[in-house]
Amino acid sequence: GLPGCECNTCYGGSDCSLLMPECPADADSGDPLFLEPYWQQHAASSGILVSGWHRMSYQTTGYDFISLELERHIRLLHKAVGNAVTDGKFITFGSGSTQLINALVYALSLHNSTSASPAHVVATVPYYPVYKFRTNLFEGREYKWEGITSEWANASASSRTNFIEFVTSPNNPDGLLRRSVLRGSAVIHDHAYYWPHYSAIPAAADEDIMLFTNSKISGHAGSRFGWAVIKDEKIYERVTRYMLLNTMGVSRDTQLRVLKLIKEMIAAVGGEDDIFEFGYRTMRERWSKLVSIVATSDRFSLQKLSPQFCSYFEKRREPSPAYAWLKCEREEEKDCSALLNRAGIISRTGTLFEADSRYTRLSLIKTGDDIDLLLKRLVALVSGVNQSG
Numbered sequence: 001g002l003p004g005c006e007c008n009t010c011y012g013g014s015d016c017s018l019l020m021p022e023c024p025a026d027a028d029s030g031d032p033l034f035l036e037p038y039w040q041q042h043a044a045s046s047g048i049l050v051s052g053w054h055r056m057s058y059q060t061t062g063y064d065f066i067s068l069e070l071e072r073h074i075r076l077l078h079k080a081v082g083n084a085v086t087d088g089k090f091i092t093f094g095s096g097s098t099q100l101i102n103a104l105v106y107a108l109s110l111h112n113s114t115s116a117s118p119a120h121v122v123a124t125v126p127y128y129p130v131y132k133f134r135t136n137l138f139e140g141r142e143y144k145w146e147g148i149t150s151e152w153a154n155a156s157a158s159s160r161t162n163f164i165e166f167v168t169s170p171n172n173p174d175g176l177l178r179r180s181v182l183r184g185s186a187v188i189h190d191h192a193y194y195w196p197h198y199s200a201i202p203a204a205a206d207e208d209i210m211l212f213t214n215s216k217i218s219g220h221a222g223s224r225f226g227w228a229v230i231k232d233e234k235i236y237e238r239v240t241r242y243m244l245l246n247t248m249g250v251s252r253d254t255q256l257r258v259l260k261l262i263k264e265m266i267a268a269v270g271g272e273d274d275i276f277e278f279g280y281r282t283m284r285e286r287w288s289k290l291v292s293i294v295a296t297s298d299r300f301s302l303q304k305l306s307p308q309f310c311s312y313f314e315k316r317r318e319p320s321p322a323y324a325w326l327k328c329e330r331e332e333e334k335d336c337s338a339l340l341n342r343a344g345i346i347s348r349t350g351t352l353f354e355a356d357s358r359y360t361r362l363s364l365i366k367t368g369d370d371i372d373l374l375l376k377r378l379v380a381l382v383s384g385v386n387q388s389g
């Protein structure tokens with residue numbers, strides 16, 4: 001910074017380079033900047049340069065505003081990692097998988113529209129809250145947010161028709177592999193974290209509707225790119241219609257950049273520069289440090305994750321989740337996120353995921369500096385407890 005600049009709350013000194021002691025550790029958002037160092041090591045080979053006259057058109061090489069070359073490489077990436085079967089399925093793009101969340105709800109509710117009542121959109125606690133936010137934001141005649149699956153699990157068969165269920169596997173916030181719970185529902189399988197950075201890959205996912213996002217693979221969340229893998233042609237066409245009417249497809253510049261990144265990731269698979277190896281190593285180290293800090297006291301606990309066979313690494317591997325789902329164990333400490341706040345740690349409260357306020361989510365996918373500060377604050381918090389008995 002320049003002398004005399006106004007520093008933010010975390011930095012001080014004449015050139016804003018001094019970390020201030022009162023700076024909070026911000027573990028709130030799922031910003032995947034842990035992959036920044038990987039791309040810094042591949043700065044030249046992963047860059048693109050686009051001339052002013054290039055790619056000006058609405059048109060692309062494929063139908064429906066998608067780049068065929070990018071679609072082909074997405075299939076190659078799934079094949080190289082072995083996390084999803086795409087043969088015989090359609091792929092559509094979205095501006096982040098966020099845009100596709102509503103596109104899929106729209107497509108599936110029209111698909112089941114023989115019923116007079118709107119489709120019931122549900123998820124299992126704790127769930128990624130954007131499913132609810134987006135469904136409510138775009139609420140239409142065709143579908144309605146209907147809360148959590150456990151409230152419908154015992155409903156009569158006749159009242160259990162026309163459901164759209166979000167299944168997040170691995171789950172955000174707790175990293176557990178999940179399956180649908182309501183029989184007969186149309187299921188959107190959100191596999192944002194089904195990559196070797198965050199999870200074992202026991203087998204290739206082969207569901208009818210699967211959602212992926214480049215944000216959590218390469219870490220380029222700001223490019224806003226995600227895709228859906230769809231078995232049924234009618235549903236695929238409805239998603240495509242949504243994309244046409246909503247934004248006329250995804251930015252062609254974004255598609256170009258993501259193509260370059262995916263090519264790089266595929267080329268590195270199995271080698272020294274494997275991004276999945278890098279991602280796993282980074283996340284694994286963060287998780288084990290956190291586990292050992294939390295284990296020094298009985299005031300907090302973490303979600304239980306077990307080692308699991310991973311077909312990508314061809315061995316059993318230890319857990320390396322994207323988020324910690326922290327629980328405050330003491331009877332009197334009912335609001336875990338507020339307690340952490342007082343200790344200089346910003347987390348995302350469990351109530352946002354429709355879980356108990358004893359739980360709170362810590363993001364582990366931000367920068368190395370974010371993690372260092374978070375762990376430092378946690379050590380202080382946990383050891384303070386030991387002193388006071």
Ligand code: PMP
Nearest residue numbers: 030096097098172192213215226
């Ligand atoms: N699904 C899940 C489970 C997520 O955690 C996220 C991002 N935090 C998304 C979807 C959306 O990601 P994006 O819009 O960046 O593709």
